[in-house]
Amino acid sequence: MIVRELELDLDVFEGPFDLLLALVLKEELDLRDVDLAGIVTAFLERLAEREELDLEACGEFLVLIAALLELKARALFPGESAELAELEPEEAAEELARRLAEYRRAKEAAAWLRERLLSEGGRFFRVGPAPLTPKAETPLAPQDPAGLAGALRLLAEEPADVSLSHMALRFPPVSQFLERFRALLTRRSRFDFETEVGGLTRLEQASAFLAVLELRRAGELAIDQAAPFAPIRITRMAQEKTAQQERTAAWTVRSA
C-alpha cells in the first residue's frame, strides 16, 4: 500500500494524498479547510480492505498526518506559535519546509533508482570470487591494543540528547487549571468561564476548558450554558469532603 497514492474524497479536495500535501505546502489549499479526520478515515478504510496490517504504510501515514496536524494547529492558533514552541515561527517554518523537501527529494531519488534498476536489469555480472581462483589472504599489520580500549570507551560514551523541540506543540498543563478552579470554587460557589480565562491565550483557554470538563466528570462542579455561544456558567457541587480529597490525590498522580 502506497500512502501517497491514497485516494481522497473530501469536501475541499479530491485526489491522491500526495497532491494534497503538495497543494498544502504551496499554500494553494488552506489546511484549515481540510478535514484531517476524513483523511484518517479514508486511510483506515483502505487499510481494512487488506488482509494483513501494513506497518510500513501505517508508520509513513502517521508521520504525514502528524505533520499536517502540527501545521493545522499552527494555522488555528495564529500569533501564538512563538509562545508554544521553543522555536520562532520562522525557524519552525524553515524546519518544516526543510524536512518536507528532504522527504520529497528522497522520494525522487528512489524513483530514479527504481527506473535505473529496471533499465540495468539486463546487466549480469559475477558477485564474488571466480570459480578457479586461489583464495586470497590479506594479512593484518600489527595493531595497537590502545585501539581496542579506545573503541570500547567510545561505545561507553553517553549519547547526546536528540532534540525534538521543533516537533512539540506545548500545551499548558491541565493540572494547573484544576488547582486554580478548585481554589476558586472554595471561595465562590459559581463563576463565568469566559471572565476567568479572559486574559489567556487560546491554547491556555483550551486547557482550562479541559480542566472544567474533568472536574465536571468528577462531580465537583456543574456546567450550564443558556444557548450556544452564551456565557458558560460554572457551579460548585456539594460533596463529601473525603471523596473529593481522594479524587484530588488521584488527579495529582495522573497529571504529574
Place this chain on the structure above:
Amino acid sequence: MDRPLRLIPTDPLDKLARTLEALLVVASAPLSAEELAAASEDDTERVEDALRLVAERFADGRSGIVLEHVAGGWAFRAGREEAAACARLFERPAQRNLSPAALETLAIVAYLGPCSRPDIARIRGVAAESAVANLLERGLINEAGRDNGAGGAVRYRTTPLFERVFGLESLSELPRLDDVGADAAEIRDRLHAVAEKRSA
C-alpha cells in the same frame, strides 16, 4: 639500445591486453587502471591503451562477454542479449527485487553520503531497521564509522556493488535533484512569508 625488446615476437600491447583479460576474469570486483597497472607491472597509460584493445575484442555482439567501466574500475559482465539465459542460471537475481522502502533508504544513503539509521528515519518518517538490514545483507551498503566519530549512531554508505548493480561509474553520476531543491526554496519562502504575517 631497445634491442632486447625486439626479441619479443608479439605486439607487446597485445601481450598486455592478454594479461588484462586474465586479471579481469579472476577479479571479484572492478579493477582500476592503477590496480591493473600494478598487477601487470606496466604503466597506467599503456594499460588504458590495452584496455581499448580488450574492449574491442569483447565488443557487444561479437562475444557474450562485455568489458565495462563501472564503480570506478573495469570489469567483465555478460552481454545484454544474454540476460535471459543469465536470469535462468541465477533463478532469483538477488540484487534486483528491492522494496520501495529499501530503494528510498538506498537513495538517502547514496545522496547524503554516510548517514545513520536515525538520519534515515528522520527523513523517511519511519523506522529504518528492516530496510537497512536488508540492504546490508545484499551488500549494497556497509558500515562507515559512527556519528561524531564517538559513540553516536552507526553510519552507512553505499558499496562498490551498489554502483555496479545500478551501472554507475561513480556516485557523482547520480542525477542532481535540483528541481526538487528549487521547489523546496519556494516552499520555504512561502512559509517564511506566512510566518512573518502571523507574528506581525
Place this chain on the structure above:
Amino acid sequence: MDRPLRLIPTDPLDKLARTLEALLVVASAPLSAEELAAASEDDTERVEDALRLVAERFADGRSGIVLEHVAGGWAFRAGREEAAACARLFERPAQRNLSPAALETLAIVAYLGPCSRPDIARIRGVAAESAVANLLERGLINEAGRDNGAGGAVRYRTTPLFERVFGLESLSELPRLDDVGADAAEIRDRLHAVAEKRSA
C-alpha cells in the same frame, strides 16, 4: 520448408557459444554441460559442440582467458602465462587497519569474554553478522560454545592470532578501562546501559 531459418544471419552455434561465454563469465562455480543447456534452453549435445567453439576462441596464448574442464564442469580461468600477474593481484599488502565495525566488535569480545552475536548487536546497536563473519574469516575470533549450554546462540572469543596481532602475551595485558568499569561485568553493564539510552 526450412526457408524461415535461413533468414537468421549468424551461425546459431556461434550464437549459442556467445551465450555460454556470458554464462561462464557470471558463474561463481564451474557449470556442467547440463546446467549450461538448461540456462541456454538448448540441448546438451549442441552445448558440447558450442563449448568446443568457445575453447578454441580462448585457446591458451590467443587470449588471457582459458576455458577449463574441471570436476564440476566448465569454468574460465587465467592463462598460465598470466599466473604471475594474477598472483600480484591477490597478494595484497598487509592491511593496516581494521574497519571501525570490526574493531568495535573485537574490543567487545576481547574485554567482555565470550559473547554471542545478539550480545554484540545489542551493545553496538546494529546487526553484527558481517563484522563477526569478517573477524572469523581473519581468524581473530572463533567459536566458544553456546549461550545457556546447547540451545543458545553461538559465542565467540578471541584467538591466539588476535593476541599475536595486537602484541599481547594474554588478554590480561589489555589496556585497563577503569574509567568504564572495574571488571568485565561492570563494563558490560555500562555498555548495556548506554546502548539502551542510544536506542531510546
